[in-house]
Amino acid sequence: MGITKTEHFTTTQNELAILAKAMGHPARIAIIEYLLKTESCICGDIVNELPLAQPTVSQHLKELKNAGLIKGNIEGNAICYCLNEEGFNKLKGFFETITSYLTTKECC
Structure with a gap:
């Protein structure tokens, strides 16, 4: 498998790719x-x-947490999870940019 060469992309592009993945x-x-x-x-x-x-399920939770889409707090023997607003705000901004473009441009 080849090297991804993420250093050739902006920080924002790499962050969005992690969130999307x-x-x-x-x-x-x-x-x-x-x-x-x-x-x-x-x-x-x-x-x-x-x-x-x-x-x-734990592996999926780990992936979501590592990407910054969820947060988890240890409460006794359990971990309580919730959505991480910061991660979803990044996605929201990206999709708002796409939506804005699509409403103002015509494609072939």
Whole structure:
């Protein structure tokens, strides 16, 4: 496998790519949707919502957290997760730029 050469891209481009990659799995979308419905939750609650094993859910949570899309706080023996506003604001800005472009330009 080749080297990605991320140093040839801007910090913003690399950050957006990490965010997009983290969202590139249906289980992660399901986790985000679940977190949208709840104030916060314990990992076990998420496991009960998905047709996946606990270690698999934990790996998806780790990917979302590493990308900056969710935050987790340890409360006793459990970790409570919630959405990370900062990560989603970056995505929002990117998609607002695209939406603005699409509403003002005509394509072939």
